[in-house]
Amino acid sequence: MTDSMLDEGFWESRPLFSFVRDYARACRVAPAALLDTVLTRVSALVPPTVTAPAFVGSGPITLNLFLALWGASGAGKGSTISTAASLIPDLRGAVETQPASGEGLVAIFAGRRFRENPEDPKAHESELFCTNPRALLSIPEIRSLGGAASRQGSTIVPTLTSAFSGEALGAWNKGESDRLMVPRYGYSLALITGVQPANADILTNETGTGLPQRFLWASTTDPQAPEQRPKRPMGSLPVRLDDIPCDPPRDDMDFLYQQRDRSNMLNPDRRYPLTVLGYPRTVWQEVDGQRVRALHGQATDPLDTHRLLVGVKVAGVLAMTEGREQVNVDDWQAAKAIVDESINTRRQCLDQGREAQKTRIADSMQIKGEASESLEARKEQTVRNAILRALNDDPASYEGIKGYTLRQKCGRNGPLCYRVLETMLDEGLVEQVGETTGRASNDLWTLPV
Incomplete structure (x- = not known):
């Protein structure tokens, strides 16, 4: 056989x-x-x-x-x-x-x-x-x-x-x-x-x-x-x-x-x-x-x-x-053929399983990455809103508000404040008052006229 x-x-x-x-x-x-x-x-x-x-x-x-x-x-x-x-x-x-x-x-x-x-x-x-x-x-x-x-x-x-x-x-x-x-x-x-x-x-x-x-x-x-x-x-x-x-x-x-x-x-x-x-x-x-x-x-x-x-x-x-x-010998030869096919099948199963596992891991990482990016975007938007609200609500804001004061207004998202201020400056949403110090925390910030 x-x-x-x-x-x-x-x-x-x-x-x-x-x-x-x-x-x-x-x-x-x-x-x-x-x-x-x-x-x-x-x-x-x-x-x-x-x-x-x-x-x-x-x-x-x-x-x-x-x-x-x-x-x-x-x-x-x-x-x-x-x-x-x-x-x-x-x-x-x-x-x-x-x-x-x-x-x-x-x-x-x-x-x-x-x-x-x-x-x-x-x-x-x-x-x-x-x-x-x-x-x-x-x-x-x-x-x-x-x-x-x-x-x-x-x-x-x-x-x-x-x-x-x-x-x-x-x-x-x-x-x-x-x-x-x-x-x-x-x-x-x-x-x-x-x-x-x-x-x-x-x-x-x-x-x-x-x-x-x-x-x-x-x-x-x-x-x-x-x-x-x-x-x-x-x-x-x-x-x-x-x-x-x-x-x-x-x-x-x-x-x-x-x-x-x-x-x-x-x-x-x-x-x-x-x-x-x-x-x-x-x-x-x-x-x-x-x-x-x-x-x-x-x-x-x-x-x-x-x-x-x-x-x-x-x-x-x-x-x-x-x-x-x-x-008999025929039983043994048939059994060996069955076991050999079993081993080949197991290898194919494991190979596909590994690929499926890799895909699951990659998808999971992508989902986590997208979720992280989405969370970061929401945090930045929260900081933007806090900055705009602080500049709008303060009557003296036309004279400028210190960066560190704005950071305090951002609460637990404060560490993002200075980076967001720089982005808002590039977008024309805020302006700096007077001479800049090179440090966003000490600069004066106000809304555009």
Whole structure:
């Protein structure tokens, strides 16, 4: 297959891709954006016990995907999301919501319930349990996430970065009734957000936290869109979603929550087993090579540090669409093409975002400059009026009034008095009496006869 999503060879490489392309064109949305949105929805279907291997470290990684749909207002971000939902309407009961806080995100998955104590019926004890094993976070506009993240004490960003990696969520609060924790391999989470170029900095400003590196980026434009709308392809989306493994029994998930981690179980591989997908040797070699370069301190673009990790997740989701637990080389090549296009899209978004930011700054400076000029003009006019009023009202003004006296009449705008007097002299609005001293403050000023 081709190495680029821009080539037709990519879209013809598997039935899923060609169907999504044709369906997108018929619905007037961008094929790349629709494909990424479909894959993100599929990732929400994958049980938290289905993982990729531990390419780095010792813990297998979940297939949670995050997606940023890039486009201007009205470019089709919402249409893309709704079109993907029509292709994959059933998310196995996933909570579809917009996150308000890190604590709220934890509460999607974990809850507490009363637990009876046979030895002490009056005891008020509670235990953790899994309220729902999966969620799809929908953030129509990235500004909503930026607003939540900017609140004092907000934990939404670190919670999301942990959730992408499938790490444990929550904190050990003092009060048991408020103590909600979500263990590793106890939840599946996908996220889709809309990003306008002018607001991309809300996401990319979090480079230090690692959040934007974890996203797929997809443009809502389609330069190759045909002038005439094609017909929708016949049939349904060619995926084998029924072959995706089921969630563990709810009692087993509740037990995991109560133990807080698989490692606390006596026999975790039997009590709460994981399904670790197989990956080709080439994937291991590429990931290992990147990791060695990082260990050697070789510099890389901070925004590209997770590109292979995202590719590993995409490849795993592609295998899931065909009901396979073995990722093949074609999955990996397709995933790399998707991630490469994601990086190109992100760069375009950031470039446009920077230009938009420059324009906003320039416009702001111009507005401030115009406002400053307008304020200065109003002050000068106030000084003119004060000077004319003082010369008109004083019966002895025909003999001249000292400049410093006129300055006093100008109040808080006094510092402008002498400059305005010189301008009014040039305009013939005032005259000097007697010999000039060279200092406007000591000269005598009067109205023209």
